[in-house]
Amino acid sequence: MRPAGETDPPGDPETVARAVCLRLLTDRARTRAELAGALRRRGVxxxxxxQVLGRFSDVGLIDDAAFAEQWVHSRHQSRGLGRRALATELRRKGVDGEVAGRAVASLDREQEQRRARELVDKRLRGVDATDPKTVNRLVAMLARKGYPAGLAYQVVRDALREHGAEDLPDEVDFD
Structure with a gap:
């Protein structure tokens, strides 16, 4: 976003487009679709x-594949998102489905399982592991973050057993 009061530079549309793209790219990496949307809003x-986006791609300033890889690893670590949620975010940012799929596939099941366990362990510090509703709450939390149901339940069940819970249900009821 532009600081308040900042306007596009005067000049021809190509100069405006280059300036807008460079300004946006100094903040963080952007997808081609994000930049195209910004230029469309500016009336370019x-x-x-x-033409401008093609040139930026040619010189390596726009690279959706690199963006997707970086996004997946960053959001997986910082927000604890699973593969499904990451793929959804990339699609919203305009990343091609095949490119997004390759980036998301770079996270293997073990990484996803390890991060899910970290999230569950963090939540377990403040809850009663023996409360029957804890299973549903933790599995639901992982589901909202994009983890598959089977993996979520396995991670929660293992963590709760290590924290002294017994008689865990075989299935989870999300009602």
Missing amino acids: PEPVTE
């Missing part, structure tokens, strides 16, 4: 948008 004609 489509042919100029394609």
Whole structure:
């Protein structure tokens, strides 16, 4: 986003497009779709948008595959998101489905399971592991973060058993 009061530089649409893209890219990496949307909102004609974005791609300033890889690893570590949630975020950012799929596939099941366990262990510090509702709450938390149901339940069940819970249900009721 632009600071308050900042306007596009005067000049031809190509100069405006380059300035907008460079300003946005100094903040963080962006997808081609994000930059195209910003240029569209600024009224840059489509042919100029394609020309500028093509040139930025040619010189390596826009790389959706690299963006997706970085996004997956960053969001997995910082927010604890699972593969499904990460793929959804990448699609919202305009990353091609195949590119997003390769980036998400770079997280293996063991990494996903390890991060899910970290999230559960962190939550268990403040809850009663023997409360029957704890299973549902923890599995639901992992589901909201994009973890598959089977993996979520396995991680929660293992963690709760280590914290002294007994008689865990074989299935989870999300009602």
